[in-house]
Amino acid sequence: MSESTFDAPAQEAPRLAIRLSVNGQERVLHVEANVTLADALREQAGTTSVHLGCEHGVCGACNVKLDGEVVRSCLTLAASCEGARIVTLEGLTDERATVLKTALNRCHGLQCGYCTPGVMVTGHDLLTRGVPMNEKDIRAALCGNVCRCTGYQGMVRAVAESLEELAT
Ligand code: FES
Ligand code: FES
Incomplete structure (x- = not known):
């Protein structure tokens, strides 16, 4: 019997190593291309003050500073933040x-x-x-x-x- 699409082993998406500063500390985050900055900060940098409300750029619960500008981290791809300086509430x-x-x-x-x-x-x-x-x-x-x-x-x-x- 041939292997169906559903039986095939899931392929892991490649991860990128992103170097950035989070609240003054140099960090390397390993993220898939579609991971948001909000998720990467919460799951890998421990900055759980970054809250997720709408995840559509409406509510502002996920606001962080990126190179001095306030951004919605739910709409920002972590992969685009190479070399960035991020400040969250913790910072x-x-x-x-x-x-x-x-x-x-x-x-x-x-x-x-x-x-x-x-x-x-x-x-x-x-x-x-x-x-x-x-x-x-x-x-x-x-x-x-x-x-x-x-x-x-x-x-x-x-x-x-x-x-x-x-x-x-
Ligand atoms: S979670 Fe609402 S704007 Fe990001
Ligand atoms: S959502 Fe409860 S204090 Fe603002």
Whole structure:
């Protein structure tokens, strides 16, 4: 009897070795060509703050910084990140991150916390730019971070208060 397609042994897809920096540490990730940065970071770099919500680039839970720009890691192929500098929530350890984290807590800017790593990455980016922002600007900047719990008021207030605190 001939071997059917279903009986044939599955072929392993070839893996690529990608060298990149994750939160300041040089890492080599071994990934198939279609693996997302989000999955590679979660499964091989241990950065489980990278949350997966929609996996379609809508919710922002997977936001990370790639060479200084906020990107959706669910839409970024790990194989395209050779030599890149990635920063996740785990790598946000400076004063801005502390100020924002404290403000989110004080302003009740989180509830279940699922969206929070992405909000921290986006919010930290806003604080890094150091540009004065009014409430409308902050709302526009956070519009790519979907939260199913808090209603956004506390988040917006937290960013506004952080901007104020860091400006003084
Ligand atoms: S999981 Fe990436 S944008 Fe929602
Ligand atoms: S705090 Fe629950 S999704 Fe934002």
